[in-house]
Every structure is written in structure tokens, then in C-alpha cells.
Amino acid sequence: MQSSFWLDKWKADQIGFHLPEAHPLLKKFYQQVFDGVQDVFVPLCGKSVDMSFLHAQQISVVGAELSPIAVADFFTEQFPGQEVSSQVLNGSSLAQPSSGLILQSSIDNLRLLIGDYFALEQSMLFSVSQSNEPFPVTGIYDRAALIALPDTVRSEYVKQLVKLIPAASMLLITLDYEQQAMNGPPFSVTQDEVEGLFEFANIKILSRKNIIDKEPRFKDKGLSAFYESVYHIRW
Numbered sequence: 481m482q483s484s485f486w487l488d489k490w491k492a493d494q495i496g497f498h499l500p501e502a503h504p505l506l507k508k509f510y511q512q513v514f515d516g517v518q519d520v521f522v523p524l525c526g527k528s529v530d531m532s533f534l535h536a537q538q539i540s541v542v543g544a545e546l547s548p549i550a551v552a553d554f555f556t557e558q559f560p561g562q563e564v565s566s567q568v569l570n571g572s573s574l575a576q577p578s579s580g581l582i583l584q585s586s587i588d589n590l591r592l593l594i595g596d597y598f599a600l601e602q603s604m605l606f607s608v609s610q611s612n613e614p615f616p617v618t619g620i621y622d623r624a625a626l627i628a629l630p631d632t633v634r635s636e637y638v639k640q641l642v643k644l645i646p647a648a649s650m651l652l653i654t655l656d657y658e659q660q661a662m663n664g665p666p667f668s669v670t671q672d673e674v675e676g677l678f679e680f681a682n683i684k685i686l687s688r689k690n691i692i693d694k695e696p697r698f699k700d701k702g703l704s705a706f707y708e709s710v711y712h713i714r715w
Contacts, residue, residue, distance in 0.1 A: 514651070650714070
């Protein structure tokens with residue numbers, strides 16, 4: 481799946497994956513997963529309201545998003561009228577579409593990096609403590625990243641996560657359904673696949689429910705089961 485697929489989705493405002501409110505499973509489990517975590521990384525973040533929720537809990541947030549439209553919309557919708565600081569991070573390999581530069585936009589302790597997730601560098605995720613000493617991000621929240629990627633890319637996604645965050649506590653939400661009945665995204669990611677992708681980590685499943693009755697658009701496609709699972713993954 482090419483980057484142009486997602487850039488075109490944002491240009492056409494075809495963002496059915498976007499939720500207008502913070503995900504209820506994030507609200508339910510964030511304290512358990514992010515206990516003692518000061519900073520959370522949100523890959524492929526879009527304009528997710530979940531980032532505002534985490535920010536409101538006094539957690540610093542670093543998001544990564546390909547589309548400049550998504551980032552602009554996020555700050556306009558979540559922080560209307562507030563000044564957003566933007567700067568180009570030079571000397572890096574992360575390419576913002578059309579410019580070849582990383583653009584960092586931030587407000588308070590919430591930063592979004594615009595560019596290709598797979599070209600991110602660990603130093604871009606570092607936060608700065610009150611003593612001005614950099615320290616690494618240790619939390620990861622993934623609601624719509626892994627399930628947005630085809631199976632041929634998911635292992636590379638996980639390898640990049642570990643490269644960026646060598647020690648982490650991760651809250652992962654996946655969907656699991658009969659893939660033959662419907663084309664993704666969102667793609668089906670089974671528990672077996674999660675366990676294979678994160679075989680190096682400690683994995684605890686926190687919840688697994690069939691939510692097909694709450695998802696009429698997927699039920700209309702002929703699906704009888706549409707499982708939503710929540711994992712706490714640590715390495």
C-alpha cells in the first residue's frame with residue numbers, strides 16, 4: 481500500500497476510520513498500561529481525539545502522521561484559536577511529502593511529526609525533562625496503525641517500533657474478522673499474528689469482544705463476527 485493511498489484519503493475527506501470521541505477502550509485501560517509512563521508515542525495518528533485525551537491526563541504525546549492535512553485539522557479542531565509552534569527538523573532522513581523535510585508541530589506537551597513513519601529516527605521522539613536532559617518515550621498507543629497496514633508490512637512496522645522505543649509499554653487495539661469477506665483497511669489481525677509479531681515481548685490480552693452489532697456498515701458486508709481485541713504488550 482503506497483503512501484499516496486492515505487494522502488488521497490485525507491484530500492478527499494474519506495476518513496471513516498476517524499472517531500469523534502476518545503476510544504472507550506483507551507479510557508478503560510490507559511491507567512493500567514501507562515502507569516508510570518510520562519510520554520506516549522502514537523504512530524500513524526491521523527487527527528485522533530485519543531491524543532487530546534492522553535494530553536488531558538497530563539501525559540506528553542508524540543504522534544507521527546503522513547498527511548499534513550490531518551495534522552492541521554487536529555490542532556484546528558482540538559485547540560481552536562491557540563498558537564501552534566511549527567519548525568523544520570533539519571539534518572534528518574524523514575521526508576514530508578513534496579518537501580523532503582520533517583515538520584514538527586506542537587502545542588504544550590503534544591508534538592506531531594509529519595512524514596513517513598518508517599523513516600523516523602529515535603532522537604525525534606525524545607522528550608526534554610525539566611533539567612533539559614533528553615529522555616526516551618516509553619509508551620505506545622496503537623488503535624489504527626497495525627490494522628491499517630497489509631500483512632506484508634506489519635513485521636517491518638513492529639521492527640521500527642522496537643528501533644524507536646527499545647523498552648516500551650504498549651496499548652494495542654486490533655480488529656479480527658474473516659478477511660476473505662472484506663478487503664481492508666482496516667485489516668484483520670488475529671491473536672496468533674499479534675503473538676507472532678511480538679514474540680519477543682510479554683503479551684497480555686485485556687479484552688476481546690464481538691462488536692458486529694455495533695458496526696452496521698461491516699455487518700452489511702456479510703460479516704457475522706467482528707472482534708475487537710485489546711493487548712498490553714511490554715518489552
